[in-house]
Amino acid sequence: xxxxxxxxxxxxxxxxxxxxxxxxxxxxxxxxxxxxxxxxxxxxxxxxxxxxxxxxxxxxxxxxxxxxxxxxxxxxxxxxxxxxxxxxxxxxxxxxxxxxxxxxxxxxxxxxxxxxxxxxxxxxxxxxxxxxxxxxxxxxxxxxxxxxxxxxxxxxxxxxxxxxxxxxxxx
Amino acid sequence: xxxxxxxxxxxxxxxxxxxxxxxxxxxxxxxxxxxxxxxxxxxxxxxxxxxxxxxxxxxxxxxxxxxxxxxxxxxxxxxxxxxxxxxxxxxxxxxxxxxxxxxxxxxxxxxxxxxxxxxxxxxxxxxxxxxxxxxxxxxxxxxxxxxxxxxxxxxxxxxxxxxxxxxxxxxxxxxxxxxxxxxxxxxxxxxxxxxxxxxxxxxxxxxxxxxxxxxxxxxxxxxxxxxxxxxxxxxxxxxxxxxxxxxxxxxxxxxxxxxxxxxxxxxxxxxxxxxxxxxxxxxx
Ligand SMILES: Cc1cc2nc3c(=O)[nH]c(=O)nc-3n(C[C@H](O)[C@H](O)[C@H](O)COP(=O)(O)OP(=O)(O)OC[C@H]3O[C@@H](n4cnc5c(N)ncnc54)[C@H](O)[C@@H]3O)c2cc1C
Ligand code: FES
Ligand code: FES
Numbered sequence: 001x002x003x004x005x006x007x008x009x010x011x012x013x014x015x016x017x018x019x020x021x022x023x024x025x026x027x028x029x030x031x032x033x034x035x036x037x038x039x040x041x042x043x044x045x046x047x048x049x050x051x052x053x054x055x056x057x058x059x060x061x062x063x064x065x066x067x068x069x070x071x072x073x074x075x076x077x078x079x080x081x082x083x084x085x086x087x088x089x090x091x092x093x094x095x096x097x098x099x100x101x102x103x104x105x106x107x108x109x110x111x112x113x114x115x116x117x118x119x120x121x122x123x124x125x126x127x128x129x130x131x132x133x134x135x136x137x138x139x140x141x142x143x144x145x146x147x148x149x150x151x152x153x154x155x156x157x158x159x160x161x162x163x164x165x166x167x168x169x170x171x
Numbered sequence: 172x173x174x175x176x177x178x179x180x181x182x183x184x185x186x187x188x189x190x191x192x193x194x195x196x197x198x199x200x201x202x203x204x205x206x207x208x209x210x211x212x213x214x215x216x217x218x219x220x221x222x223x224x225x226x227x228x229x230x231x232x233x234x235x236x237x238x239x240x241x242x243x244x245x246x247x248x249x250x251x252x253x254x255x256x257x258x259x260x261x262x263x264x265x266x267x268x269x270x271x272x273x274x275x276x277x278x279x280x281x282x283x284x285x286x287x288x289x290x291x292x293x294x295x296x297x298x299x300x301x302x303x304x305x306x307x308x309x310x311x312x313x314x315x316x317x318x319x320x321x322x323x324x325x326x327x328x329x330x331x332x333x334x335x336x337x338x339x340x341x342x343x344x345x346x347x348x349x350x351x352x353x354x355x356x357x358x359x360x361x362x363x364x365x366x367x368x369x370x371x372x373x374x375x376x377x378x379x380x381x382x383x384x385x386x387x388x389x390x391x392x393x394x395x396x397x398x399x400x401x402x403x404x405x406x407x408x409x410x411x412x413x414x415x416x417x418x419x420x421x422x423x424x425x426x427x428x429x430x431x432x433x434x435x436x437x438x439x440x441x442x443x444x445x446x447x448x449x450x451x452x453x454x455x
Contacts, residue, residue: 002179018176019177019178019179019222020173020174020175020176020177020212022173022174022209025173041172041213041214042210043206043209043210043213043277044361046274046276049276052279055250055279056275056276056279057276057279057280058276058277058280060209060213061205061206061209061210061213061277061280062205062209062280063179063202063205063209063224065179065224066205066226109275109276112275112276113275126360127360128275130274130275130360130361131273131274131275131276131277131361132274
C-alpha cells in the first residue's frame with residue numbers, strides 16, 4: 001500500500017492505495033465519483049478525461065499514486081452552487097449528447113482547448129477532441145456546442161470592453 | 172482491465188533511480204509518462220515486479236541550450252516539447268512531429284524519453300531523432316554514456332539501454348535555417364502512423380545541398396532513407412526530388428498488418444518522401 005494525498009473537486013483526501021490502482025478506479029470506486037466513466041481498455045476513448053493539476057489527462061492511464069500531491073478536477077467539480085458552467089449549458093442546449101457516455105470526457109477536453117485557445121476554429125475544435133470518441137457519433141453538435149461557448153465568451157468580452165470604453169468616455 | 176500487482180518506488184534523483192533499478196535487476200520497469208506502459212499493464216502484456224516512477228525527478232525535465240546543441244530532458248512531455256520556444260526555433264521538425272502524436276491528453280503525460288525508450292516502430296519520434304542525428308544520454312551504475320541515435324534502436328521495441336540504465340537527455344544539433352516536414356499517413360484521427368517520413372533539407376543557391384530523411388514504420392526500427400538522401404544532393408527542381416523519392420523504400424523491411432501490406436507501405440514511403448521533401452524545401 002502506498003499513502004497518497006489528493007484534492008479532488010476541492011475536497012482533500014488521504015488514502016492508502018495499491019500502486020496498481022488506476023486513478024479512474026480511485027475516483028469511481030473509492031470516492032464514489034461515478035461521473036467519470038470508463039469506456040475502453042486501450043486509452044483511446046477519452047471518456048475518463050479529468051484535469052490533473054489543470055491539464056487534461058485520461059484517468060484510466062494514470063495511477064492513483066501518480067496523482068499524489070496533485071489536484072484533480074472531474075466533471076462533477078465544475079458547477080458552482082448548482083450553477084452549470086457555460087460548456088455544460090451549451091452541451092445541454094445544443095443537444096451535444098445522445099446517450100451521454102462520452103460527455104464528461106468531451107467537456108473536460110473542451111475546457112482544456114478553450115483555456116489554451118479561447119477562439120478556436122471548427123477544425124481546431126475537431127483536432128482538440130481527437131482523443132475523445134462518441135459512439136453515438138454526435139460530433140456535429142459537440143463541435144457546435146464548443147464553438148457556441150467560444151462565441152459567447154468573446155461576445156461578452158466585447159461587451160465588457162465596450163462598456164469599459166463607454167465608461168472611459170463618460171469619465 | 173486492472174493491471175497486475177507490482178511494487179512501486181518513486182525516486183527523487185537520477186542516482187537514486189539508477190540504484191533502485193540496479194538492485195531490482197530485470198524485473199523492474201521505469202515509469203515515465205505511462206502512456207505506453209500503463210496500456211500494456213492494463214492489457215496484462217507486461218508483468219513487472221517493481222515499477223520505478225521517475226516522473227518526479229525535476230532534473231529530467233526541460234529544455235536548455237548547450238553550445239551547438241539543444242539538451243532536452245528525457246521527461247519533458249510531448250506538450251512541453253510542442254510549445255517550447257527553443258525547440259520550435261532550433262528543432263522545428265521535432266515540434267511539428269510531436270504535435271501529431273496521439274491527442275492532447277496523452278501529450279500532457281507522455282514524454283520524449285519514454286517514446287524513444289519504448290521504441291515502437293510506429294512511434295513518430297524515433298525516426299525524427301534519427302533524421303536529426305540526435306544523441307541520447309543514458310545513466311547507469313557504470314556512469315554516463317552518450318549513444319548516437321543510429322545506434323540506439325536495436326530491434327522491435329528494443330534499444331541499446333540496459334535494464335538498469337535511465338535515459339536522461341536527448342541532445343539535438345541546432346539546425347536553424349534548415350527546411351523540415353513530418354508527413355504522417357494514418358487511417359483515422361489519433362491512430363498510429365501507417366508510414367511516416369521526417370525530412371530535413373538544407374538549400375543552397377536554389378538547389379538541395381543536403382537532405383536527411385527518417386522513416387517511421389518501415390521496419391522493426393526507424394530507418395534512414397539513405398538512397399534517397401544521396402540522390403537528393405544537388406536536386407534543383409520538383410522533378411529531381413520526385414525521382415530521388417522513388418528510392419525511399421530501398422533497403423527497408425516494412426511489416427504486414429491489418430492496415431497495410433509491405434508493398435503498400437513502400438508505396439507510401441515514396442509518396443510521402445516526395446511530399447515531405449518538396450514541402451521542406453519550399454518547392455511544393
Ligand atoms: C491513445 C494513444 C495514442 C498514441 N498515439 C501515438 C502516436 O500517434 N505516435 C506516437 O509516437 N506515440 C503515440 N502514443 C504513445 C505515446 O507517445 C507515449 O507517450 C510514448 O510512447 C511513451 O512515453 P511515456 O513517457 O508515456 O512512457 P512510459 O509509458 O512511461 O514508458 C514507455 C517505456 O519506456 C520506458 N522508459 C520510459 N522512460 C524511460 C527513461 N527515461 N529511461 C529508460 N526507460 C524509459 C519504460 O520502462 C517503458 O518500457 C500513443 C499513446 C496512447 C495512449
Ligand atoms: S477509459 Fe480512459 S481512454 Fe477510454
Ligand atoms: S453521446 Fe453517446 S457516446 Fe457520445
